[in-house]
Amino acid sequence: MKKVLITGVAGFIGSNLLDHLLSRTDWSIIGIDNLTTGSEDNISHQRNNPGFTFIKQSCNNLQSLKEFDCVFHLAALPRIQPSYELIREHVDANLMQAIHLIELMVKENHYPRFVYSGSSAIYGTPEKTPTDESAAINCMNPYAFQKYEVEKYLELIAERYPLNYVTLRYFNPYGPRSFNPKNSFNPYSSVVGIFLNKKKEGKPLLITGDGSQKRDFIHILDLTEANYKAAIHPEKLNTAFNIGNSSTLSVLELAKMISGKYEFIPKREGEADITFADISKAKKILGWEPKHILKDYIANA
Numbered sequence: 001m002k003k004v005l006i007t008g009v010a011g012f013i014g015s016n017l018l019d020h021l022l023s024r025t026d027w028s029i030i031g032i033d034n035l036t037t038g039s040e041d042n043i044s045h046q047r048n049n050p051g052f053t054f055i056k057q058s059c060n061n062l063q064s065l066k067e068f069d070c071v072f073h074l075a076a077l078p079r080i081q082p083s084y085e086l087i088r089e090h091v092d093a094n095l096m097q098a099i100h101l102i103e104l105m106v107k108e109n110h111y112p113r114f115v116y117s118g119s120s121a122i123y124g125t126p127e128k129t130p131t132d133e134s135a136a137i138n139c140m141n142p143y144a145f146q147k148y149e150v151e152k153y154l155e156l157i158a159e160r161y162p163l164n165y166v167t168l169r170y171f172n173p174y175g176p177r178s179f180n181p182k183n184s185f186n187p188y189s190s191v192v193g194i195f196l197n198k199k200k201e202g203k204p205l206l207i208t209g210d211g212s213q214k215r216d217f218i219h220i221l222d223l224t225e226a227n228y229k230a231a232i233h234p235e236k237l238n239t240a241f242n243i244g245n246s247s248t249l250s251v252l253e254l255a256k257m258i259s260g261k262y263e264f265i266p267k268r269e270g271e272a273d274i275t276f277a278d279i280s281k282a283k284k285i286l287g288w289e290p291k292h293i294l295k296d297y298i299a300n301a
């Protein structure tokens with residue numbers, strides 16, 4: 001039986017990963033979260049599960065990782081626009097928390113499988129689509145740069161110490177809990193969740209720019225399965241994988257799929273024109289591929 005840590009467990013992806021692992025494994029899971037953007041409501045249904053313990057704390061208060069076989073590092077402030085305003089806060093959440101965990105592994109000379117939640121934001125608007133992992137890095141905003149810095153630190157520190165990591169570059173995840181009504185960062189969360197919430201409120205969907213920007217939308221259950229596959233892979237990988245659906249859809253097309261009522265608002269700086277994943281590497285090495293269809297999710301939402 002593995003003992004694992006999930007950081008950022010009370011967030012959108014962390015709480016879904018928790019459900020996924022608890023339903024699929026007999027692992028003993030400790031989840032931590034400082035509840036900056038996450039909510040205890042996301043994990044309250046697992047409170048009495050004997051396989052899970054929640055601790056409200058920040059990553060940098062962890063003193064040791066010795067007991068863990070695997071660490072899923074998700075804790076972050078994952079929003080592009082706020083990362084321009086609250087720079088120090090974002091560097092702390094998105095970079096320094098990961099550095100603390102890397103330092104602990106080195107200090108303790110203990111190297112659990114470290115599954116890092118990276119982002120496709122590091123490609124910016126890519127020159128080639130579908131985009132594979134060898135594409136140029138083009139961080140268009142501070143958030144993307146911080147996500148990339150962690151990847152690069154993992155790569156560099158692994159040249160000297162036996163780190164055992166996998167970076168998963170998520171494209172645009174959607175699914176339950178992506179939209180948290182209590183979270184002040186909500187306007188910058190997943191567009192699928194924002195649109196579905198607007199529709200529920202009977203309000204028009206707000207499309208940034210002309211809506212021609214395209215996104216590769218990946219269902220949260222496909223993404224949590226990729227985390228599972230990354231954790232159980234028998235070999236040391238020390239590399240990055242794209243985790244997307246390998247399809248792309250414009251935001252305008254998405255809006256039309258959800259509702260007939262929409263309006264346009266000004267374009268936001270620092271956001272890519274297109275994301276579109278080449279996922280051949282994850283298919284080949286992790287034995288992973290997406291199974292869920294966006295249209296079905298929207299029809300049933």
Ligand SMILES: NC(=O)c1ccc[n+]([C@@H]2O[C@H](COP(=O)([O-])OP(=O)(O)OC[C@H]3O[C@@H](n4cnc5c(N)ncnc54)[C@H](O)[C@@H]3O)[C@@H](O)[C@H]2O)c1
Pocket residue numbers: 007008009010011012013014032033034035036037038039057058059060073074075076077078093097117118119120147169170171172173190
């Ligand atoms: N949702 C996306 O569109 C997306 C896309 C690509 C990558 N990612 C990455 O996936 C990960 C999870 O994102 P999410 O969408 O679930 O975001 P989220 O905001 O829902 O979850 C992040 C969680 O981390 C917690 N947290 C923040 N700072 C912390 C700290 N110092 N210590 C402990 N907990 C802390 C927050 O309270 C929150 O619960 C992030 O690393 C993000 O960069 C997300």
